[in-house]
Each structure stands twice: as C-alpha cells, then as structure tokens.
Amino acid sequence: AFYRVRCPRCKTWARRETDVSDTFLDSAWYFFRYLDVKNKKLPFDKARAKRWLPVHMYIGGAEHSVLHLLYTRFVSMALHDAGLTHFDEPFATFRAHGLLIKDGAKMSKSKGNVINPDEYVKKYGIDALRMYLMFLGPFTEGGDFRDSGIAGITRFLDRVWKLGEQLQKKKKPSSRVHAASLHKTIKKVGEDIEHLHYNTAISQLMILLNAFEERRDSVTAADFCLLLQLLAPFAPFISEEWWVRMKGAKKRSVHQSAWPEYDEKFLREETATLVVQVNGRVRDQFEIPTDTPEEEIKRVAAAREKIRPWLAGKQIRKTIVVPRKLINFVV
Secondary structure, eight states: OOOEHHHHHHHHOOOOOOOOOHHHHHHHSHHHHGTTTTOSSSOOOOOHHHOSSSEEEEEEEEGGGGGGHHHHHHHHHHHHHTTTTTTTTTTTEEEOOEEETTTTTTTTTTTTTTOHHHHHHHHHHHHHHHHHHHHHOOOTTEEOOHHHHHHHHHHHHHHHHHHHHHHHHHOOOSSSOOOHHHHHHHHHHHHHHHHHHHHHHHHHHHHHHHHHHGGGGGHHHHHHHHHHHHHHHHHHHHHHHHHHHOOTTSOGGGSOOOOOOOOOOGGGGGGEEEEETTTTTTEEEEEEEETTOHHHHHHHTTTTTHHHHHHTTTTOOOEEEETEEEEEEEO
16 A cells, blocks of 8 residues: 555556665664564554663674664664653664784685685584684784684683593592682683673683693582583583583583672782882892781891892881882882
C-alpha cells in the first residue's frame, strides 16, 4: 500500500522511492529494536529502553567513529526529542580498535600480506590465535602480526598444559605459598580487562606462570584452577578442558564460575628496593622490609659499605626519606 500508489497530480499508478537512506543510517537504530522485537505496536517499550539503555560501551573501527556514530547520535537525539527515550547520547563510552598490520605494512590483497586465520587455527589452535591477537599490542592501537609472536603464545599455553599434567601426577602440597602472586594477578587481570588492556593482562598471566614454575612443588590444584579462571577469557577451550579435568565433569563450566576476588592484605609487598642517594646522586640500593621504621632506615642506609665513604667526616644537614623508594643524605 505504501510502495504502489497513484501520482497526486496525474492520478496514474506510480511507485514511491524507498532507497533514500545511507547504509550506515539503516544500521544506526537496530539496537533500539533489539529490546522489543515482538512488539507490533511500538518500535520498542519505553520501560525496556530505560532499563537497558544507553549502551555502556561501543567498540568499532575508525570509520565507525565518523559515519556510524554520527547517524546513531542523530537517531538517538530525534527519538529523545520525540519523547520516546530518556537520553540523547546513545553510548556512554566509545572505543576505536587499532589497525592490524603484517610485517610493518597495512594488510591488503594488493600487497599479498593478508593472513588466512584458518591456516593459523589449523597449525596453532584457536586459543593461541585469539590470545595472540589480544597480546600483540594495545587494543586501541593495534599491532604487527608476526608468526614468531604466535609461536611464543603457543609455548606459553604448552607450559600451562604441562603444569596441569604435573599437578595431576603429584600429591597435594601441604601449604600454599603463591597467595601474593595470585592476588596481585587477580587484581591486575580484572582491571586490565575492564579497560581493554588485554596485552598487559596476558603479560601478568605469564608472570604468574613463571612464579608457579619456579616453585612448582608448592603449586596446589586450587592455585592452578585460579589461573584457569583468569586465563579463560583469553584461551577459553584449554581453560575449560583443564577445569573439567581438575574439577570433574559434574562441576559447572569455568565460564560459569564466579570471577575470583583479591584480598588487599596479599597485595602489600613484604620488602622494597630502597635507593640511597648522597646529595641527590645514587650511590647504592638495597632490599629492606616495608614495615621498617624511618630511624632504622636512616641507620641501616648510613652504615652501608658503599655509603660510609661519602658520609665520612661530613655533616649530614638533612635526610629525606621517601617510604619504600629512596633515602637521600644531604651533606
């Protein structure tokens, strides 16, 4: 009825023009309709829109920040002016992902440097590929895809697998000694995922695995399961496989488990590296317990073998102590 109509002037049959919108505009409003796809009277229910919108975070390419976002903001503002929504800005946060390059050049068919993901999945596995894509650079900056990089991620996942096999064979350790490393990693990975810093989150998981391997005899099944929970967003299949092996098939999936919580008391460092300066120039550094009183710090630093010659026969006019960082003798 809308498409085939009579001309308002000559009254002969005609058709309305319907191809009037840019394709970016066509896709600029769909997230409103997603709220209420079965509603035959309204595009969406206002109560549902108030519950779910605006969108917390929108992620797209560089072209989205101009074309798609421009149209979406226009539609959102129009709906707001019409009284259908309670907001005029559709997205609270926008993040543009970076560009993926190959051997220093932008990927393109003309250059012949476009990668086929299927080949890498077949050779390394989907976990290794997806984890490498998150590791090769900051999410908002992109990175340079290199085969040597994905091989490094594969070695990391192989080490996780090997640690799981070793844990299955040995008796349960009597005590846990990795609490500080674990809780530091829980905090770091959780915060990094929230801010899309996937590459640094993976780096922290590598640090934790190194700590486990250095004292592998003290790693418990509970320690390993915490590692699997933190690894799951990056390598979901390997994490699930070992979660089932450690927990049993009757337990819920690792992806349904509650995200680990860290305890602040384990985040406090027991020792700190204290830099010793004389008149602002670094002369020494040493490890010291973080709870050492200030007077004791002064006494220990002044008695250091490398510091004594710089203080001998001189008057200390002032001593500056920056807790857990440095001490400076002004002579």
